[in-house]
Amino acid sequence: MNHDQDHDRHDVEPRGFWRSRYAIGLLALGAIAAYFLLREHRAHVFGALPYLLLLACPLIHLFMHHGHGHHRPGAGPGKPDQPNQGEPS
Template sequence: MHERTQAPWWRSKGGIALTGFALVAAFYILREHYAHALGALPYLLLLACPLIHLFLHHGGAASGERPDAPAGR
């Protein structure tokens, strides 16, 4: 028998409605607070740097082994 998989939440009617509402809300918030959002942008970029650093190093070889080292060593 085939297993029936559930569709992702964003493909459901509620997910589409929520996404549309969030886009409209974001448009109006950014439109009304455009000057505030642009003034905070440099600080948001600086705050994003440590997060980017952590996420980019998460998938690296954290165990200290070199990926090209022979398996017997």
């Protein structure tokens, strides 16, 4: 009998929760609950959408404007960006 093909292998990592049957059932129940909540409270949800969009603007500004180079020393309004040291002038 070959022990390499044994079914209870201990070197295999267990699957995570989100890859189990319980997670699929939880997601299905959550989707059903969300459907009925939105169906019953559609007027409230759609009435709040413009305000949620306005509330999202500061968050979008914070997370989307971090890569413009405004935080580098020497860069700012009216000052040209400093060339990289590796680039020829």
